[in-house]
Amino acid sequence: MxxxxxxxxxxxxxxxxxxxxxxxxxxxxxxxxxxxxxxxxxxxxxxxxxxxxxxxxxxxxxxxxxxxxxxVGEIDPPGAGPDWRHVVRARILSARRVLLRHPWAARVIESRTGPTPAVLEYLDSTAGIFREGGLSADLTHHVMHAMGSRLLGFSQELFATPGPADPADPAAPSGPPDPGLAERYPYIAELAAASHDADSAVGGGCDDQFEFEFALDLLLDGFERLRDQGWTSAR
Missing domain, CATH: 1.10.10.60 (Homeodomain-like)
Structure with missing residues (x-):
């Protein structure tokens, strides 16, 4: 045999x-x-x-x-540590690694009419990290809204970043970019010339891992400041 x-x-x-x-x-x-x-x-x-x-x-x-x-069951459980930001950050980056292993999963998660049991358990435990970190229930409520899909390791960009043109694609644009566009939209042209990563998961666009962590850190730092200020939505 x-x-x-x-x-x-x-x-x-x-x-x-x-x-x-x-x-x-x-x-x-x-x-x-x-x-x-x-x-x-x-x-x-x-x-x-x-x-x-x-x-x-x-x-x-x-x-x-x-x-x-x-x-979602592949995401690491919450770690231990005195700094709730590090615990949340590690968990969300674990979620991101899982979503990168399964590129189709973000689309499927977004297509669900409601959260599945594993997603509910994940969100509940993440909310628990915020609450145990000293955030009020009121602030945690708004934090969860602000985080959105980032809680599960992905974010929806305003526009998809196009990858490099395929030279075998007859529909791919050829020749230098239209200089008139840069004249009409100078700040967009300036941003487009910023550093990009050809090995990014989105192709020849922004370094999506860097952008994800950049936004995540901004949010977590902002949440901590609001916690320290005793912020409430009634203000």
């Missing part, structure tokens, strides 16, 4: 359960993208008939909910 045949037989003997279904769905999305994920393709990956999946997930939406929880 070949190793491949032995692996196939072992897979056949492994009982199908919800955890195995979700783990396979995450792996399939990682490999082919979330748009290519279907119940039929997932069944093929698991070497079962599609109907076998419905004993463990009722439909595609429940599958996506479960995949969200599986990914």
């Amino acid at each position: 070949t190793r491949q045949e032995a692996t196939h037989r072992t897979a056949q003997r492994t009982p199908l359960n919800r955890e195995r279904v979700l783990r396979a769905a995450v792996a399939l999305a990682d490999g082919t993208g979330i748009d290519a994920l279907s119940m039929r393709r997932l069944a093929q990956a698991l070497d079962v008939v599609p109907m076998a999946l419905y004993k463990h997930v009722a439909n595609k939406e429940e599958l996506l909910d479960g995949m969200t929880d599986a990914v």
Whole structure:
């Protein structure tokens, strides 16, 4: 018996359960993208008939909910330390590493009609870090709004930063940029000439990790100042 045949037989003997279904769905999305994920393709990956999946997930939406929880479950638990900012920062950067491992996950999280159980647990524990760090319930409420998706390791830019043009793409622009644009929008042109990172996750655009941490640190420092001032929303 070949190793491949032995692996196939072992897979056949492994009982199908919800955890195995979700783990396979995450792996399939990682490999082919979330748009290519279907119940039929997932069944093929698991070497079962599609109907076998419905004993463990009722439909595609429940599958996506479960995949969200599986990914969020990879985020490191809160660490220990006297400085709540460092604890929050480490947890959020752990979330970011997880989201970078699963590039499709941010889009799926945003598409959910409500927070899934794992997301609720994560948000609750993060709110607990703020509260135990001395922030009032009132301030924590507004902090959670201000952080938004950054709590889960990603942020939505105002506009997507285009990567470098593909020379094989006939629709890609050629030649030098239009100087008239710089004349009409001088400050945008100035910002566009700022330092960029060609190895960024967004391509030849801004260093997205730096920008993420820059904004995160600004927010955390600002929250601490508000805490020290005894800020309330009634003011």
